[in-house]
Amino acid sequence: MRRERLKKMAVWKFASCDGCQLSLLDCEDELLTLAGKIKIAHFIEASRAVMRGPYDLSLVEGSITTPDDAERIKEVRRESRTLITIGACATSGGIQALRNFADVREFTSIVYARPEYIHTLAQSTGIADHVKVDFELRGCPINKRQLLEVILAFLKGRRPNIASESVCVECKARGNICIAVAKGVACMGPVTQAGCGAICPAYDRGCYGCFGPKEHANVNSLRADWSEQKGLSPLAMERLFHTFHAWAEPFRQAGLAAKQDLTPEIQRIEAECE
Amino acid sequence: MxxxxxxxxxxxxxxxxxxxxxxxxxxxxxxxxxxxxxxxxxxxxxxxxxxxxxxxxxxxxxxxxxxxxxxxxxxxxxxxxxxxxxxxxxxxxQRQLLWRARRQGATFTIEQPExxxxxxxxxxxxxxxxxxxxxxxxxxxxxxxxxxxxxxxxxxxxxxxxxxxxxxxxxxxxxxxxxxxxxxxxxxxxxxxxxxxxxxxxxxxxxxxxxxxxxxxxxxxxxxxxxxxxxxxxxxxxxxxxxxxxxxxxxLMRRHLKLDKPAQLFQDSLEHPHWDEVASRCLSCANCTLVCPTCFCTNIEDTSDLSGDVAERWLRWDSCFHLDFSYLHGGSVRQTTRSRYRQWLTHKLGTWHEQFGSSGCVGCGRCIAWCPVGIDLTVELEALTLSPEVTGVQTGKYEHP
Structure with a gap:
């Protein structure tokens, strides 16, 4: 009897902190079993021994920020039967997408001694803006249970059990008391996709939205509530929306709207400084 | 004793x-x-x-x-x-294990939880x-x-x-x-x-x-x-x-819900402009259905483990506010928050009577208190009883649930 060929998996890094691919190494108890189910063919963070493509599954971490990477992702796509992105950077450009709201040339001129050597794009964008993506796994970083579930579902050819519902569902499952209602905390949970297990609210912190906008994220309603009921300043609101998923459309817009409300505040501060 | x-x-x-x-x-x-x-x-x-x-x-x-x-x-x-x-x-x-299947050679056994x-x-x-x-x-x-x-x-x-x-x-x-x-x-x-x-x-x-x-x-x-x-x-x-x-x-009770003929009211108000208004505030976060003592909707989740030898079937709470809840062949039927809120309210207060012989609401008020943006069904219902003609709504403008 011929042995079934193991499927080949590759892990790729673009502009990112490596935290998401580290989640794969973090699967300490499951990693050996996993390695017996799928051939880890290209995973530079774990081993310099790499196998050539094509690959059955590619996990892509990071955002596209340079002209070289914009080409390299196309190459990765060509070599991959299934392409799954992992993490906030790959989904919507990550924290580095904050550059999208400013002039990146100003940054390079301040940071680098020879800015003319820096070849960078004006914007940091998610992978789906460049190539077709088969599935996006959210999070900053991703949740390792969800990562295993996605790989497992891929191996079995079934749909992964990754819900698109709000973090609120996980708060209730965990027995967290809603801190927005019971403490008046500005929490992004109602507009953020579940997956983290509602970690922050469990420690009495409002959700930071690191899993990105849930489907139908009604950011305007939440913003109105923060402003009217919780007395949140436009600056605080802008920061909440413009952090991990600043370039994800609903959060991008909500942050910009908050910034607009901020203009008088900035003008006042500037006037005081003069 | x-x-x-x-x-x-x-x-x-x-x-x-x-x-x-x-x-x-x-x-x-x-x-x-x-x-x-x-x-x-x-x-x-x-x-x-x-x-x-x-x-x-x-x-x-x-x-x-x-x-x-x-x-x-x-x-x-x-x-x-x-x-x-x-x-x-x-x-x-919220989550219940229904059964667990274990592979044993060429066959498998099913275990049931206590x-x-x-x-x-x-x-x-x-x-x-x-x-x-x-x-x-x-x-x-x-x-x-x-x-x-x-x-x-x-x-x-x-x-x-x-x-x-x-x-x-x-x-x-x-x-x-x-x-x-x-x-x-x-x-x-x-x-x-x-x-x-x-x-x-x-x-x-x-x-x-x-x-x-x-x-x-x-x-x-x-x-x-x-x-x-x-x-x-x-x-x-x-x-x-x-x-x-x-x-x-x-x-001393301060809130009241006035609903004499639920079936009639909801039949007449399916295209009421107020559904849009409430949808502009609703976060579709599902908190109301999670705290509701009568909401009963569930979903089935099948899982398999890494070894491929164990599969489990779980029953978990679901909510009509989720996009995936109305997923049928080809996509979700209730795409908008408007249609989801309308489904929830008209079922809870209206069609529940026909289906189960009572209202689905017991007046505990949890959905009011625990809505992160304070949507109050008693107030929404009052708005729905106002004539839609007042605001000149166009009928047939929206998808049906």
Missing amino acids: ATLSADIGVTYRMRAGDLGALFSTLHAANFLTIGPRLSGEAIILEELNGPEDLPVGWGDEQEAGRYRLRRRADQAFFGYNLGPESWKKFLTP RLGGGPQQLAFIGVRACELAAIRVQERVREVSGQPANDLIDAKCRVATPFLVGVTCAQSAATCFCTSMGTGPALGPPGSSGVGYDLALTEFPSEDDHHFTIEARSERGADIASHIPRQLATEEECDAVRQQSDTTAA
């Missing part, structure tokens, strides 16, 4: 200091006692060892989208209003309010009528044996309560009047020098338990005080 038999339907007086006897008697009868307990910023339902675990001296203040604990002036055991959790936490838990509450210990719920008795009955009716969950396996394995229910009269209402509108409270009616049959009825009278309860058995097993609790026959005045307490609570 010497016992004096207690009669069903007779009101007795019990000193507050003897509340511990209720717990110890239930424990001796092999019940696990579950009830209200202070936890962080709210009162939740958990296992209790005795009266000392009750939220003694704590109350709360509630409004749309707002809940705050407040110290009371007295040492009342049950001086709080409903918290975020309802008894469905135990009756239909029936909850059907083991050596039965559950006793302490402090069930009138609206919650009604809610437990509503969920029972849903199962009776729909056979939901449809799977026999689910039914046999996941429903808990009927818990021992200790009802408590509401001595006050939260600003979010409207049980009088729904005919479910605040008085603990005779068993079966509006709610599920229950076992004991308590009414608390907190005061510094004469803190006491009245206790009344409402079932055979309730009488059995009561017979072990030190008590004396209540005087006529004390019996009147029970009635007066719930009458006062009813009279």
Whole structure:
């Protein structure tokens, strides 16, 4: 009897902190079993021994920020039967997408001694803006249970059990008391996709939205509530929306709207400084 | 212990200091006692060892989208209003394992989880309010009528044996309560009047020098338990005080839900512009359905483990506010928040009558208090009763549910 060929998996890094691919190494108890189910063919963070493509599954971490990477992702796509992105950077450009709201040339001129050597794009964008993506796994970083579930579902050819519902569902499952209602905390949970297990609210912190906008994220309603009921300043609101998923459309817009409300505040501060 | 038999339907007086006897008697009868307990910023339902675990001296203040604990002036055991959790936490838990399949060579075996509450210990719920008795009955009716969950396996394995229910009269209402509108409270009616049959009825009278309860058995097993609790026959005045307490609570109720002909109203208002207005505020986060004591929708989740040898089937709460909830072949039927809110409200207050013979709402007000943006169904309903012509709505503009 011929042995079934193991499927080949590759892990790729673009502009990112490596935290998401580290989640794969973090699967300490499951990693050996996993390695017996799928051939880890290209995973530079774990081993310099790499196998050539094509690959059955590619996990892509990071955002596209340079002209070289914009080409390299196309190459990765060509070599991959299934392409799954992992993490906030790959989904919507990550924290580095904050550059999208400013002039990146100003940054390079301040940071680098020879800015003319820096070849960078004006914007940091998610992978789906460049190539077709088969599935996006959210999070900053991703949740390792969800990562295993996605790989497992891929191996079995079934749909992964990754819900698109709000973090609120996980708060209730965990027995967290809603801190927005019971403490008046500005929490992004109602507009953020579940997956983290509602970690922050469990420690009495409002959700930071690191899993990105849930489907139908009604950011305007939440913003109105923060402003009217919780007395949140436009600056605080802008920061909440413009952090991990600043370039994800609903959060991008909500942050910009908050910034607009901020203009008088900035003008006042500037006037005081003069 | 010497016992004096207690009669069903007779009101007795019990000193507050003897509340511990209720717990110890239930424990001796092999019940696990579950009830209200202070936890962080709210009162939740958990296992209790005795009266000392009750939220003694704590109350709360509630409004749309707002809940705050407040110290009371007295040492009342049950001086709080409903918290975020309802008894469905135990009756239909958020996640339940239905079965586990294990591969063994070329075949496989199926393991079934132990029936909850059907083991050596039965559950006793302490402090069930009138609206919650009604809610437990509503969920029972849903199962009776729909056979939901449809799977026999689910039914046999996941429903808990009927818990021992200790009802408590509401001595006050939260600003979010409207049980009088729904005919479910605040008085603990005779068993079966509006709610599920229950076992004991308590009414608390907190005061510094004469803190006491009245206790009344409402079932055979309730009488059995009561017979072990030190008590004396209540005087006529004390019996009147029970009635007066719930009458006062009813009279002070601030929210009301007016709905005479639900079927007609919703039929006439399917294209009402107010659905858009409420959708502009609704976060579709599902908090209302999670805290609702009657919302029963579930989804099935199949999982497999890394070895490929073990597969599990889980039943988990779902919500009509989720996009995936209405997923049929080709996509989700209810794409917009407007259609999802409309589905929830028209089902809860309208079509529930046709489907299950009652309203799906018991007036507990949890969905009002625990909505992060304070959407209030009593207010939304009022807006829907206003003529849509006033705002010149175009019909046929939206997709149908």
